[in-house]
Amino acid sequence: MAAAVRFQLRDYTVVDGRLDEFVHEWRERVLPLRIALGFSVVGPWVERETNRFVWVLGFEGDIEAADEAYYTSEERRTFDPDPARLIAEIRQVWLETP
Numbered sequence: 001m002a003a004a005v006r007f008q009l010r011d012y013t014v015v016d017g018r019l020d021e022f023v024h025e026w027r028e029r030v031l032p033l034r035i036a037l038g039f040s041v042v043g044p045w046v047e048r049e050t051n052r053f054v055w056v057l058g059f060e061g062d063i064e065a066a067d068e069a070y071y072t073s074e075e076r077r078t079f080d081p082d083p084a085r086l087i088a089e090i091r092q093v094w095l096e097t098p
């Protein structure tokens with residue numbers, strides 16, 4: 001039996017005036033690595049008035065272990081500059097089907 005796909009809504013408030021810079025770095029660095037490591041990604045979307053960047057991350061299997069492997073990977077540790085420096089606040093919500 002295949003492992004269930006789990007999804008997490010990731011909602012970031014980006015430092016004022018830096019949203020376009022964050023979007024560019026996220027698309028150039030974060031997105032390709034996430035996909036290469038087997039994650040599914042939906043979005044992103046932005047809300048410019050509040051500097052919000054929202055996306056959905058999915059993974060078939062143990063998403064917590066896969067997320068840890070992502071953050072400890074050599075590729076992720078060597079992001080320069082690190083897009084995370086532009087995030088002022090992070091909200092993460094686990095999603096489930098009703």
